[in-house]
Amino acid sequence: MIRDFAKSEDGATMVEMAIVSTLLFTLVLGFVDFGYALYQWNAATKAVQLGARLASISDPVATALTGAGPTTTPGAPVVAAAYGPFVCKYTGSAGACSNAGAFNAANFSRIFRGDTANTNDNACPAAGTDQRVGMCHFFPGLHRDNVVITYSATGLGYQTRLGGPVPTITVSLQNLTFNFFFLGGLLGFGNITMPSMLSTVTGEDLKSTAP
Template identity: 65%
Template structure:
């Protein structure tokens, strides 16, 4: 009976450890998908920093905006956009445009039939403070688009913890911060009405 108690305790901890690490792997995959979806939505939605539409003027319509003309970093933790580069305009944060990326079309976390999902629909533990969206002029332009820059958009996550249930409760295992992850895409039409 003593041997069974010792063995079952170890076996119990091992099985629950596998369950928790399996859940951590699920969280990693869900967060990765959320970043990919966020980058896609950011590329077809109005920018979080609306002043991007006038950043980096060009002499010829559709010509590339010089690389390094601007780099807007919009941080969900501070609800601000900061900018570096020659064509920076004071950063303005558009909460509505950020929410479209974070929540999707329905404005809530959780799937809603017939609406485009946002980042939190794919990873429910995600908080707005974990999201950073960067718009960078990298020397791209569209021949068929008369005006406006074509930024490279990077969506990344910061300070997202893995959540443990069994190991944390039974063994005092603390949450571990996920390594940073990001997804980078080229801006398309930057409109909220795009498909």
């Protein structure tokens, strides 16, 4: 009887299925998690591209930018590093720009949320049919303190230009992570820090009325 029990293979398939199923579910849920991470990567990339475009045709967040360029030699080139850089971002509820560049919250909001006004700065309102969308519409998990807008002089434009200096504008992200749902619970995976996803463009017509 004991010899027969030892030789019996009844239930072996169930045990094998339990082992294989655990590995299979881990792989499938891992694919789902990494697929979601790829979606977050793509959404963040699109958000900074849009943000850079909006920043290039909107009133500058650093209001000191318009008068920052040198004016001693009309028509002469504005050399690199002639002003700034103005690095503008939120820290908690307060916005600020480096190098004494006064921070304009409304101009920042236009880049972050588009033309749709909202009293909650971290909320992403529904986009209007005839209004520009903002960065948050491309990446819904984005908060305003994740966005960094930099205006720098890289040798573009000339002194006493009517529209002001021509900055190079960089929009990047900070303090964002890839969120893992299944792998975090099953295997204890921690969230991975997302790179800055920066996008750089040349300032065009720095006015909110530009097309």
